[in-house]
Amino acid sequence: MGIYADLRSIDNRIKFYIINIQSRIKGNLNPREGEKLKFIITMYQDEDGMFIAECPSIPGCVSQGKTKAEAEINIQDAIKECLEVRAEKGLPLTVETRQVEVLV
Numbered sequence: 816m817g818i819y820a821d822l823r824s825i826d827n828r829i830k831f832y833i834i835n836i837q838s839r840i841k842g843n844l845n846p847r848e849g850e851k852l853k854f855i856i857t858m859y860q861d862e863d864g865m866f867i868a869e870c871p872s873i874p875g876c877v878s879q880g881k882t883k884a885e886a887e888i889n890i891q892d893a894i895k896e897c898l899e900v901r902a903e904k905g906l907p908l909t910v911e912t913r914q915v916e917v918l919v
Contacts, residue, residue: 856890858883872909873897 858868866883868890870876878893880886901908 854894858886858890868893870894870897871912873901874910 854870854872856868856870858866860866865879865881866886868878868880868886870890870893873894876890876893876897878886878889880889898908
């Protein structure tokens with residue numbers, strides 16, 4: 816499942832993304848109204864030059880943009896939407912992830 820939000824320009828920030836989650840989201844991520852949560856995303860440029868952004872802790876949460884900045888705003892919107900859908904379906908909002916280095 817990929818969610819592609821409308822393309823919009825924003826400042827060029829890449830590492831951490833702070834997402835304002837609406838207070839109606841239930842489950843293990845239930846911030847007080849106005850509280851912000853941090854999600855780590857991955858971002859890469861595909862063979863067509865588009866920037867692909869994914870949130871590994873939310874299965875299927877993917878977006879894109881023509882620039883890194885567009886991809887960032889789009890993944891923020893995608894994260895909000897994915898969390899709302901997962902809450903409505905009674906699914907866990909996030910899954911545990913970890914970063915591991917592998918020698919090849």
